[in-house]
Structures are given as C-alpha cells and as structure tokens.
Amino acid sequence: MDMSETLTVEYRQDGVATLTLNRLRAHNALDRDLVALLIESLDKLGADATIRVVVLAALGASFCAGADLAAMRDAGRETRFLSESKALATLMGRLAGLPKPTVAMVQGPAFGGGVGLVAACDIAIAVSTATFSLTEVRLGLIPAVIAPYLIRAMGARQTRRFALTAQKISADEAKRLGLVHDVVPSTKLVETCERVSASLARGGPEAVARIKDLLTWLEGGAANTDVAEETARRFSEARASDEGHEGVAAFLEKRQPRWRIKDS
Numbered sequence: 001m002d003m004s005e006t007l008t009v010e011y012r013q014d015g016v017a018t019l020t021l022n023r024l025r026a027h028n029a030l031d032r033d034l035v036a037l038l039i040e041s042l043d044k045l046g047a048d049a050t051i052r053v054v055v056l057a058a059l060g061a062s063f064c065a066g067a068d069l070a071a072m073r074d075a076g077r078e079t080r081f082l083s084e085s086k087a088l089a090t091l092m093g094r095l096a097g098l099p100k101p102t103v104a105m106v107q108g109p110a111f112g113g114g115v116g117l118v119a120a121c122d123i124a125i126a127v128s129t130a131t132f133s134l135t136e137v138r139l140g141l142i143p144a145v146i147a148p149y150l151i152r153a154m155g156a157r158q159t160r161r162f163a164l165t166a167q168k169i170s171a172d173e174a175k176r177l178g179l180v181h182d183v184v185p186s187t188k189l190v191e192t193c194e195r196v197s198a199s200l201a202r203g204g205p206e207a208v209a210r211i212k213d214l215l216t217w218l219e220g221g222a223a224n225t226d227v228a229e230e231t232a233r234r235f236s237e238a239r240a241s242d243e244g245h246e247g248v249a250a251f252l253e254k255r256q257p258r259w260r261i262k263d264s
Contacts, residue, residue, distance in 0.1 A: 007037045008059075009045075015052030016197045017045050018105075020059055027065035028058045030113050035087050042094045052201040052208075054098060055193060056121055057105040063130065066112025069139070088113060089145045095120040096149060097216065099209035101200040105193045106130050106180065115179070116146025119153040122212070123196060124180040127189050132169040132179060134162050152219060153179050204259055206243040210234065 008020040019041055021028040028034075045051045058064060067088070072081075095102060095117065104118045106126035115132050118124045134150070136143045143150065143163050150159040154177045162169060171183045184192045200208075214234055218227075238244050243259065250257040 006034045007041065009041055011051075014198065015050060015201050016055060016194075017048075017051045017053070018055040018057055019045075020057045021064060022059050024060040026068055026070075027062035028060060028114070029065040029068035029071075030088065030091075031068035031071040032084055032087065035084070035091050039087070039091050039094055042091075042098055046094070046098050046100060049205070051100055052205060053103065053197045054100050055103045055105055055197060056095070056117060057193075058107060060108070062108045062114075063104075063106045063110040064114025064117055065109075066114045066116075066135065085145055092116055092120050092145060092149055096152075097212070099212060100205075101203075101208055101212075103193055103196055103200070104180075105189060107186065107189060109133075111135050112143065113146055116143070116149055119146065119149035119179060123200075125182045125184065125189065125192050125196065126171045126174065126180045127186045128171050128183050129186065130171045130174075130180075130183075132171075132174050133166055135166050137164060138166045150179075153177075202260065204243045204247055204257065206241060207238060207247070210238050 006021070006023045008018075008022050010018045010020070012018075019038065021034070023029060023031075023034060042054070045054050072084075101123070102121040104121035104124040104126075106118060106124060107130070108127070109131045110118055111133050112135050115134060118126075118132070134143050147159065147163070150163070154162075158177050161167070169177070169179070171180065174180045175183050182192060182196075214231070217230075239248075246259070247257050
C-alpha cells in the first residue's frame, strides 16, 4: 500500500486497485497537489497490465467538495487559474479514458468537480444518504471542465437544469438521472463495489479497453464516419486478436479463459 497525506493507493491480488481521496479537513477538495497525484496514479494504473479495475473512493464525511476554494482564493489571477483548470481537465480525461473499467464508490456528498469525478467513472455506486450538487453558479463560476462528463451521464437537458439552479440532487434522483447506477445502504457500499469490481475483472482486458474506446468514439466521433463500416472493423479486429481467439476457445472448451486473475 502506497500512502500519501492526500491520496491512498491500494492494490489487491484480484487485480482491483483503489484510489482513496484522503484530504479529510478539506472534505477531499481538489487542490493542485491532489489533482497531480490523481493524474500520476491513473497513468501508472492504466499502464499496469496486472490492474483490471480501478475504484475511486474517499474517506471522511464527504466524497469530494470539488475545487479547493481556499487554494483558489490564494492562487492569483487568470494565468494560474488557466494552468490549474487545464490540470483538472487532464484529470477528468484520464479518468474517463482509462483503458480499465472505473468504479466510483460514493460514501458522502459530492459538489462541483466531485460530481465530475463521479460522472467520469464508468460505474457509480452511492450510499442512500449521498447528495450531489453543481454549486459553481452560486460562486459566480461555471462547471466548464466537468460539463462533457455530466452531459454524457445525465444528458444535456438535465445538466442544464442542475448547472443553472445548483439544486441538490438526492441519491435516488441521481440514479434516476443516470449519474449513479446503484444506491445502497452505507453498510452495503463496500460489498456492492467489490461485487461489481469482481464482475468487471472477468472480462478480457483488451476487450474492455476496446469497448471503452468504441463507446467514446460513438459518443463523440462518429458523426462523419460510416458507423457500420467502422464498427464491423473494430469487431473483426477484436475477434482476430489473441484474446478473441482465447475467449472463444475457452467458451467452447468449457474452461476459464487464461486472462482470469485469481479470485476474479
């Protein structure tokens, strides 16, 4: 286990890695150092062939309070703001584009950029008492960096509503909107995330990366392309790959595929 004052990285034998936000006094707000640590950790996990699933969790009462407003107040003016905004945009892109499935384990409230972290993960599971709010407008700010991921999760119409009103979203409402996938009692959060992670780890690692890349392309890059041609090409590449051969052979031979990790 690699410990930090602001971020913990835990590796398990089943190929699941957990990144845990640990800025308790700041309600896990995203300052420059935490953003940099998250980017560095995601880059390492993305390149590690032994890692199959990445869980994003947090300690304390809050999941993430968004941008660190105290640090923002002391940051100076536009040049510094632009640099830190670009770093946050990089973080969101790394999380959304990681070639491993990601799970947000939301144990408490998320605000602003914290909602963006949830939206950028592939799967989000929240406790029933969690709440979500896009509070930027109340501060004279805008949720610009996280907006693409909010729209992907909730749709443009709902994102518009909550970005303009800063209205609090309950866990059940967040599930209805598509921001989170499951709402569970706090006593079941870890168990549920472990079950979901185990299910994710059973997939072929190359296939997982291909699926994430395919869906990202379909969401944003398919407008001027022959979709039938491109999706057929992608499927044929997967089927012709070593992993594709192994997966089909394992099914026909009634055995586990060789990519399976112990206890996954």
